[in-house]
Structures are given as C-alpha cells and as structure tokens.
Amino acid sequence: MRIAVLGTGYVGLSTGVCLAEIGHHVICIDVDERKIATLKQGKSPIYEPGLEELLIKNSSAGRLVFTASHKYALNEADIIIIAVGTPQSDDGQADLRYIEQAAKDLAEHIVRDSIVVIKSTVPVGTNDYIKQLIFAHLKNKVKFRMVSNPEFLRQGSAIQDTLKADRIIIGCEEIEASNIIQEMYRPLNVPFLLTDARSAEMIKYASNAFLAMKISFINGIANLCEAVGADVVDVATGMGLDKRIGSAFLNAGIGYGGSCFPKDVKALLHTSKEHGMPLSLLVETIAINEEQQELLVKKALNRFGTLTGKKIAMLGLSFKPETDDMREAPSIRISRALTALGAEVTAYDPVAVTNARQVIGDVITYADAPIKAANGADALFIVTEWEEFRKLDVKALLDVMKHRIIFDGRNCLAEEVLQECGTIEYCSVGRPAVIFKKEE
Ligand SMILES: NC(=O)c1ccc[n+]([C@@H]2O[C@H](COP(=O)([O-])OP(=O)(O)OC[C@H]3O[C@@H](n4cnc5c(N)ncnc54)[C@H](O)[C@@H]3O)[C@@H](O)[C@H]2O)c1
Numbered sequence: 001m002r003i004a005v006l007g008t009g010y011v012g013l014s015t016g017v018c019l020a021e022i023g024h025h026v027i028c029i030d031v032d033e034r035k036i037a038t039l040k041q042g043k044s045p046i047y048e049p050g051l052e053e054l055l056i057k058n059s060s061a062g063r064l065v066f067t068a069s070h071k072y073a074l075n076e077a078d079i080i081i082i083a084v085g086t087p088q089s090d091d092g093q094a095d096l097r098y099i100e101q102a103a104k105d106l107a108e109h110i111v112r113d114s115i116v117v118i119k120s121t122v123p124v125g126t127n128d129y130i131k132q133l134i135f136a137h138l139k140n141k142v143k144f145r146m147v148s149n150p151e152f153l154r155q156g157s158a159i160q161d162t163l164k165a166d167r168i169i170i171g172c173e174e175i176e177a178s179n180i181i182q183e184m185y186r187p188l189n190v191p192f193l194l195t196d197a198r199s200a201e202m203i204k205y206a207s208n209a210f211l212a213m214k215i216s217f218i219n220g221i222a223n224l225c226e227a228v229g230a231d232v233v234d235v236a237t238g239m240g241l242d243k244r245i246g247s248a249f250l251n252a253g254i255g256y257g258g259s260c261f262p263k264d265v266k267a268l269l270h271t272s273k274e275h276g277m278p279l280s281l282l283v284e285t286i287a288i289n290e291e292q293q294e295l296l297v298k299k300a301l302n303r304f305g306t307l308t309g310k311k312i313a314m315l316g317l318s319f320k321p322e323t324d325d326m327r328e329a330p331s332i333r334i335s336r337a338l339t340a341l342g343a344e345v346t347a348y349d350p351v352a353v354t355n356a357r358q359v360i361g362d363v364i365t366y367a368d369a370p371i372k373a374a375n376g377a378d379a380l381f382i383v384t385e386w387e388e389f390r391k392l393d394v395k396a397l398l399d400v401m402k403h404r405i406i407f408d409g410r411n412c413l414a415e416e417v418l419q420e421c422g423t424i425e426y427c428s429v430g431r432p433a434v435i436f437k438k439e440e
C-alpha cells in the first residue's frame, strides 16, 4: 500500500518506519525541514532504540522516503496517517492547531480517493470535526473516509511496541475503510478492536488516565508506607500478584512525566468538565503527581535543614530511561526547586543533556560522567532509572562525595550493592530510610 505519514515525531516516525518494515511504501512528511534533512541522511532526530537501524534498512530498500513537500507526498497516497502533535493549551485542553493545519494541508493536496487516519491523541469528537474541516478545504473532487486509530507506543520502546502492540484500535463506521486499515496492519498479527471513532478516541484517553491514576495511587500508598513503616516495593509486588490488579505501572517514585500522561490526563479532565461531569479521580491523580515530583527535594530539606550552598549530584534528566525526551520530566521541577533553595546542581544523563540544556538552561551544571557529577556532592539524587545507574560503581561515587547520602527517586539501587559500599544513608520512596554502617 502507498502510505503518507504527516509528522515525523516519536509516533509518526516509528509508525512510518514500521509500516515500511512490513512491506508498505511510506512517505513521511514534516514541516520541520531540518528534521527532514537529518532523516534523508539516514539519521534519526530522536533517540529511540532500534529506530535508526530500521530507518536505514527501509530507506535503502526504497520503501521509506522523507519530504517536506505535502504536494509530493500526497500525490500517490491511498492512506494518509496524521501523527502531528496535540500539546496542552493553557487551560488544560488539547491544542488542535497542528492537526487543523495538517487537515488543511492535506485538503489542499489530495488528488485521489483516500483514507485519512488520525493517529494523534485527540479529544472525543475531533475525528468528526477534522472530517468537516478537510471537506470544507478540499481543492479537488476526491472522496475520503476517516478512521480513528489512536497510538499506544511508549517512548524508549516505540519500535517494539509498534511491531508487537497489545491491540490496534480502529474507530470507523465504514466497513470498507476499516477493512483496508486492518489489511495495512495485518502482517503485524496484532488483535484488532473495531469500534466507532468517538469510542476509539475515548479508549486512548481512558487508557492513559488509568495508567497515570495507577501511578498516583501507588505513590499515595508509598507515602503512607513511609509513615507506617511498610515497604511499598513489597506492597506493590503483593498487589500485582492479583491478576485483577496486575503488576505493571505500580512502581512508586517521583511521579509521571513525559509528553503524554500529564497533558492527556488534563485534557480528559477538561472534557469531563465541559460535559458537566468532572472526573475528580483525575484531579487527585494530578495533585498527587505534582507533589510527588518534589519529594526528593523535601526529603533533602528535612535531612539538611537548609539546602543553601549544598551540592547536589543529579543522575538522570529525561522523563524516563531510553529516551532523550525532556517533556514534563520531573528533573525540570526538581532542578528549579533545588536552585530556588540555593543548592548547586550538577547533572548527568546518558543522552538527554542537549535537550535538557534547552529546557533547564544553565542554572544547573552538566557533567559527562556520574563520577564527575558526584565529585564533592552533599547528596546524590537518582531521578531517572537508566539501566547504567543500576550497574553503577556506587562505592566509587560515594568515595568522592562530601556526604555519603543517596536519595533514590526510582527505587533502583539494589540493597546488595548498597551493603558493599561501607557507610551510607539511603533514602528511597515508600520505604524506611536505611543507614548502612561499615563494619569495623
Ligand atoms: N510520544 C508518544 O509516546 C506518543 C504515544 C502515543 C500517542 N502520542 C500522540 O501522538 C501525537 C504525536 O506525538 P509525538 O510525540 O510524535 O509528537 P512530536 O512533537 O514528537 O512530533 C510531531 C511532528 O509533527 C510535525 N508537524 C506539525 N505540523 C505538521 C504538518 N502540518 N504537517 C506535517 N508535519 C507536521 C512537527 O514538526 C513534529 O515533527 C500526539 O497527539 C501525541 O499525544 C504520542
């Protein structure tokens, strides 16, 4: 099939590359000419494991092409997938300006009957709205049908999640169009759920809100565990063994970030208010998350009395491991809170420093190795659970620090590792603080 994908961000690029991998001819379009120039050189503008290999493989095979020209890309497409951003507006609702522009762009350039697939996360009713918008701006006499096909990939595992998705949602009332989209995905061998567009749109928001709520729930329990002397890791494991609950997304920590959960929970809350039925569960989900992001700062403040002049080594900047994305990363709020309290922060991240500089700026210092960040530090904060932090030579870090104190915001250091390190104060989330003493 000949497919055009509008938007080469995390979703558009991963989708385009994977559709090419299963044999389709894919043209990816972006208005960002620098991104397109990078992609044409076989380089991925984003850090996403496995993406660049498939990009090179499928571009070389002639199945994957990049362009900044809507006219060129839409000339032969049977299926047009919209994967542009839908960020958050100031009042919490989804900002539809990019998808509106994408709709106008395609209305101007489609020259053949086609199926328009909305993959971007959009509020209920947007597929209907975009259909009218395209219709109103159509330049040529062509027929088009709309399909809602929300995306569930996670950053850091986008390729695996696309190739081995749990489900593909197809929201469309027209059987023929639905069949064609099922055919497009058939080689992936993933179960389909066929529904109407509004339910498809709601499935996406309800899924993200539920997962975010699960995280805030376990974070609330974690704080209570600390108060009553229980261990949230054991509590979550015990809960997760119940198949009705499941163990996924019960890792307590410093809250959720990223380009999706924060904005999607707020957008769903906005929709619920608009319809006169505010989902108060979401209000609590957001409130717990915002407080949780400052947990390590509060713990450090309690421990030291003041943070003025204290040196903090921060490990991890991206909102989760295996990505360089800084959107809504807890490290941003933590950096700002620490510096506002007079602390000096030196941060290390394996891949996110370039993006972090743009968001956090020079109020903190960036190091190119954990040991350099730790040098002379009063405390070590672990903010993102990169695999390399689990394997760190923690003793070597502690040996160059001024005080042997760790605040682990992701509960990612193993007790066995810590026990080998001599004297340490180790404060994690939802568990009693532990002081390991060196045996004389
Ligand atoms: N990032 C994720 O993990 C993820 C997962 C599932 C769903 N989503 C949703 O998918 C959508 C895209 O998210 P993303 O993270 O890939 O966004 P992104 O910001 O990384 O990329 C969007 C891209 O669209 C391009 N663009 C904007 N207007 C355009 C136009 N008119 N024509 C062509 N290109 C245009 C931008 O230049 C940008 O490169 C959002 O609705 C998001 O909520 C994201």
Ligand SMILES: O=c1ccn([C@@H]2O[C@H](COP(=O)(O)OP(=O)(O)O[C@H]3O[C@H](CO)[C@@H](O)[C@H](O)[C@H]3O)[C@@H](O)[C@H]2O)c(=O)[nH]1
Pocket (backbone or CB within 6 Å): 121, 151, 152, 153, 154, 155, 156, 208, 211, 215, 248, 249, 250, 251, 252, 253, 254, 255, 256, 257, 258, 259, 260, 261, 264, 319, 320
């Ligand atoms: O038990 C957990 C799991 C996750 N997180 C945090 O939650 C955030 C989001 O993590 P994750 O869901 O793995 O990453 P995303 O790439 O944001 O993916 C989410 O958002 C995407 C965009 O809508 C959806 O497609 C995915 O299904 C959904 O998981 C991160 O800050 C994590 O640190 C926790 O704190 N505890």
